[in-house]
Amino acid sequence: xxxxxxxxxxxxxxxxxxxxxxxxxxxxxxxxxxxxxxxxxxxxxxxxxxxxxxxxxxxxxxxxxxxxxxxxxxxxxxxxxxxxxxxxxxxxxxxxxxxxxxxxxxxxxxxxxxxxxxxxxxxxxxxxxxxxxxxxxxxxxxxxxxxxxxxxxxxxxxxxxxxxxxxxxxxxxxxxxxxxxxxxxxxxxxxxxxxxxxxxxxxxxxxxxxxxxxxxxxxxxxxxxxxxxxxxxxxxxxxxxxxxxxxxxxxxxxxxxxxxxxxxxxxxxxxxxxxxxxxxxxxxxxxxxxxxxxxxxxxxxxxxxxxxxxxxxxxxxxxxxxxxxxxxxxxx
Amino acid sequence: xxxxxxxxxxxxxxxxxxxxxxxxxxxxxxxxxxxxxxxxxxxxxxxxxxxxxxxxxxxxxxxxxxxxxxxxxxxxxxxxxxxxxxxxxxxxxxxxxxxxxxxxxxxxxxxxxxxxxxxxxxxxxxxxxxxxxxxxxxxxxxxxxxxxxxxxxxxxxxxxxxxxxxxxxxxxxxxxxxxxxxxxxxxxxxxxxxxxxxxxxxxxxxxxxxxxxxxxxxxxxxxxxxxxxxxxxxxxxxxxxxxxxxxxxxxxxxxxxxxxxxxxxxxxxxxxxxxxxxxxxxxxxxxxxxxxxxxxxxxxx
Amino acid sequence: xxxxxxxxxxxxxxxxxxxxxxxxxxxxxxxxxxxxxxxxxxxxxxxxxxxxxxxxxxxxxxxxxxxxxxxxxxxxxxxxxxxxxxxxxxxxxxxxxxxxxxxxxxxxxxxxxxxxxxxxxxxxxxxxxxxxxxxxxxxxxxxxxxxxxxxxxxxxxxxxxxxxxxxxxxxxxxxxxxxxxxxxxxxxxxxxxxxxxxxxxxxxxxxxxxxxxxxxxxxxxxxxxxxxxxxxxxxxxxxxxxxxxxx
Ligand SMILES: Nc1ncnc2c1ncn2[C@@H]1O[C@H](COP(=O)(O)OP(=O)(O)OP(=O)(O)O)[C@@H](O)[C@H]1O
Ligand SMILES: [Mg+2]
Numbered sequence: 063x064x065x066x067x068x069x070x071x072x073x074x075x076x077x078x079x080x081x082x083x084x085x086x087x088x089x090x091x092x093x094x095x096x097x098x099x100x101x102x103x104x105x106x107x108x109x110x111x112x113x114x115x116x117x118x119x120x121x122x123x124x125x126x127x128x129x130x131x132x133x134x135x136x137x138x139x140x141x142x143x144x145x146x147x148x149x150x151x152x153x154x155x156x157x158x159x160x161x162x163x164x165x166x167x168x169x170x171x172x173x174x175x176x177x178x179x180x181x182x183x184x185x186x187x188x189x190x191x192x193x194x195x196x197x198x199x200x201x202x203x204x205x206x207x208x209x210x211x212x213x214x215x216x217x218x219x220x221x222x223x224x225x226x227x228x229x230x231x232x233x234x235x236x237x238x239x240x241x242x243x244x245x246x247x248x249x250x251x252x253x254x255x256x257x258x259x260x261x262x263x264x265x266x267x268x269x270x271x272x273x274x275x276x277x278x279x280x281x282x283x284x285x286x287x288x289x290x291x292x293x294x295x296x297x298x299x300x301x302x303x304x305x306x307x308x309x310x311x312x313x314x315x316x317x318x319x320x321x322x323x324x325x326x327x328x329x330x331x332x333x334x335x336x337x338x339x340x341x342x343x344x345x346x347x348x349x350x351x352x353x354x355x356x357x358x359x360x361x362x363x364x365x366x367x368x369x370x371x372x373x374x375x376x377x378x379x380x381x382x383x384x385x386x387x388x389x390x391x392x393x394x
Numbered sequence: 395x396x397x398x399x400x401x402x403x404x405x406x407x408x409x410x411x412x413x414x415x416x417x418x419x420x421x422x423x424x425x426x427x428x429x430x431x432x433x434x435x436x437x438x439x440x441x442x443x444x445x446x447x448x449x450x451x452x453x454x455x456x457x458x459x460x461x462x463x464x465x466x467x468x469x470x471x472x473x474x475x476x477x478x479x480x481x482x483x484x485x486x487x488x489x490x491x492x493x494x495x496x497x498x499x500x501x502x503x504x505x506x507x508x509x510x511x512x513x514x515x516x517x518x519x520x521x522x523x524x525x526x527x528x529x530x531x532x533x534x535x536x537x538x539x540x541x542x543x544x545x546x547x548x549x550x551x552x553x554x555x556x557x558x559x560x561x562x563x564x565x566x567x568x569x570x571x572x573x574x575x576x577x578x579x580x581x582x583x584x585x586x587x588x589x590x591x592x593x594x595x596x597x598x599x600x601x602x603x604x605x606x607x608x609x610x611x612x613x614x615x616x617x618x619x620x621x622x623x624x625x626x627x628x629x630x631x632x633x634x635x636x637x638x639x640x641x642x643x644x645x646x647x648x649x650x651x652x653x654x655x656x657x658x659x660x661x662x663x664x665x666x667x668x669x670x671x672x673x674x675x676x677x678x679x680x681x682x683x684x685x686x687x688x689x690x691x692x693x694x695x
Numbered sequence: 696x697x698x699x700x701x702x703x704x705x706x707x708x709x710x711x712x713x714x715x716x717x718x719x720x721x722x723x724x725x726x727x728x729x730x731x732x733x734x735x736x737x738x739x740x741x742x743x744x745x746x747x748x749x750x751x752x753x754x755x756x757x758x759x760x761x762x763x764x765x766x767x768x769x770x771x772x773x774x775x776x777x778x779x780x781x782x783x784x785x786x787x788x789x790x791x792x793x794x795x796x797x798x799x800x801x802x803x804x805x806x807x808x809x810x811x812x813x814x815x816x817x818x819x820x821x822x823x824x825x826x827x828x829x830x831x832x833x834x835x836x837x838x839x840x841x842x843x844x845x846x847x848x849x850x851x852x853x854x855x856x857x858x859x860x861x862x863x864x865x866x867x868x869x870x871x872x873x874x875x876x877x878x879x880x881x882x883x884x885x886x887x888x889x890x891x892x893x894x895x896x897x898x899x900x901x902x903x904x905x906x907x908x909x910x911x912x913x914x915x916x917x918x919x920x921x922x923x924x925x926x927x928x929x930x931x932x933x934x935x936x937x938x939x940x941x942x
Binding site for chain 2: 111114115116118164167168170171172174175176178179180182183186187190191257302306309313343344345346347349350351353354357358361
């Protein structure tokens, strides 16, 4: 229980910090919401990492949700923000369910690159069909009402901040419960032994599909929120770089516990603000170097380090990468 | 689509397939020997291209003869292949050799991110190209169309030459046989006294050189912009995956298929140009999950 | 007697190697079969075919009255077949207890999404099974930390957790210290009797075979060369010459 307690304190402290910062420095609201969005998306990507899979294309679900929000908001300006978000998540779930049927048949490199390929098709198509999608300029979204109430810009952002924060906490708890449920543990079993899963009467593909659907929905939600807070969607929301950033945060934060996604996202946002101010133009390089350092020095990420540090905690997994999938290569 | 357009598309596709094959060959060779999909392979293509363009522009300014211009392209690929390939293999991949395959993949992805920015820092963001050598080699007429000899003859010839050369080297030379041994059974090869590390490094540098060569040969015919590496890694992966990982002849056939399909799309449905290769890959993998030319093997339990 | 598993003309070759050569075989409810045979005789291959991991080029398999030829392992498992492996197939990143909990949860058919794993299974049953294979003290350790012998036990326990009608064990005692083999087999057999599970195990140790099996089948080059009561089979000329090397 001691570890849970730590994480509770961490969550409460982090949430308060987000609120206080956001209210004291209004300019920080947007970066905080964006950071939370990255955290929510990373929850989904981390679920895949637990199954031993990395996807270089998950941002496509943010893209699908974001454009769904934009299309609907432009067609029916009176639609409420909450409805838009729900529709965005619905669209990403729908797409995830279909794409999932295909990609869960593959593992490792194939899984990662197929997701990338599909996301690149989407990205290029959106860029090309200027008349519908606004091409690379993207689509503007006018501020919708939230729960029927019209807000000024500042109020809108505050409500979004609080809403996103609550969603992040709720989803963090939910996803952590999923990780520890029968389904979530079977998902982690995909990483170590699919043969055994099959001989327990389970379909590894089905287990992975369930997880994939989760991840698509989570990334979709982040995309919908992201689109609303920016008031704009561009194809960049679904670029491979964005997908790579999600993977980066998942590795940086660690997939041992759901809170890793948010710890990773916090560090990521800080570094991004720092880089934007002092090191423009080498953002990707910074990401790459950090990723290598994390993999070599702390492959379990921040969560792994924290678990190791707190003597009370018994790490449930030695390391997410500790044991190689024995004799079980990535052959699809 | 008129006959002329069809011929143009075929010529485009044929030439493009040559480049695609070279890059894919490098990727598949590295995968075969090291068991790693090198995401930074796209950067090698980009660096090869930029380095070649820089050298070629410089040589063209000095009024160098045509063969020097051509040699400059190959030299650029060699330099990039040996230096970047060596750095990648020794500095990075060796350190993660015993780690989870996912982490190996991520390390090459990290290298890719670094190279992308490095390339932007060195060459900037404005388009880069040097077409001198193409105009020197001139045009020729075939089936009613006029096309550059560089694209229609030189590139496919180099690609096919490399293919034959590699097959010969793998089957007939000592080094080639060692590479094959390491590919099939690293442990057994090591037990037989083959220095698997050294072979791994050599194969990696060869693969890196091929990736860079693809870029170098592309440099005179395209304008290089940031992002070419990204497109190329995904495209060459789709060739390699469609063919089946580690399949050399398969990569040749698939590169042709995808190259031709892509240029037909350019002339007919340009919106889908980027999507076509991936659609082919997805279609093939749906039917044959291991690619067209791989025979599936059951895991022993 | 009802045939629990039955095969007809089962054949499979790998390249030139005939691993299963036209095998007709049946196992009845309540039997305890020991399979013996040299390395490479095709014992594991036959199990792989019967459990759906490999598809035969010819022949059919029935399990519990149903034609299961060509079905995926997970479907056959659902009919009541459990299997342990020559190379243990464990969830190495999970704890020993979690491995059993996942098995128990899988038995229920639907995996829950938000209920903690430990709470969705019967705690007492898990502890009892851990006790059975003497892994109780190591329950909270990672499966990857177990030595080979204990991995084997956990592998068997995971299959047992499914409450199968038939349990197939591929060399359950290999990797187990020889002085512990008898204890282990005795415990396993007691557990199987308690649950009325029919069993089939591959074993190289003649002592163990004659002590715990009610029937022995001898595999030679992809064929069942002898099949019957242990004393009879172990004494047959072919078995002594080809397998035991005592003639
Ligand atoms: N997946 C496979 N691919 C190729 N050959 C195989 C495969 N599985 C088994 N074989 C071959 O089939 C034959 C039978 O193998 P099998 O593993 O069934 O033997 P076994 O009786 O279980 O031997 P052991 O006592 O060593 O476990 C052997 O010659 C083996 O090399
Ligand atoms: Mg065997």
